[in-house]
Amino acid sequence: MQFQIKENSFIARIAAWKLRSTQIAIVIGNTIHLHNTSRGEFLSNECWLNHEMEHIRQYRKHGFIPFVVSYLIESLTNGYFNNKYEVAARAAENGNLPDGE
Ligand SMILES: [Zn+2]
Numbered sequence: 001m002q003f004q005i006k007e008n009s010f011i012a013r014i015a016a017w018k019l020r021s022t023q024i025a026i027v028i029g030n031t032i033h034l035h036n037t038s039r040g041e042f043l044s045n046e047c048w049l050n051h052e053m054e055h056i057r058q059y060r061k062h063g064f065i066p067f068v069v070s071y072l073i074e075s076l077t078n079g080y081f082n083n084k085y086e087v088a089a090r091a092a093e094n095g096n097l098p099d100g101e
Pocket residue numbers: 051055085086089
């Protein structure tokens with residue numbers, strides 16, 4: 001699967017501040033935005049990479065706008081942790097993909 005990595009991302013910096021997290025990776029379309037971590041560190045962390053790859057898959061599956069809207073609704077109604085897209089991404093961390101994918 002094709003994707004890009006953007007280090008020292010401003011968007012990731014904002015997300016890190018919002019989520020009160022020091023290191024962060026956030027996927028927007030095909031790009032993984034990083035804050036406080038390097039490309040090398042991120043890519044060598046297989047669980048983390050699998051998690052973000054699942055988000056890339058979600059963007060592809062639903063389409064950019066529908067996914068962003070649905071993701072935000074999920075976060076507002078269920079919270080970040082119980083957002084179904086985050087649940088699926090955590091399930092993918094150890095290489096277990098959801099059924100049918
Ligand atoms: Zn996630």
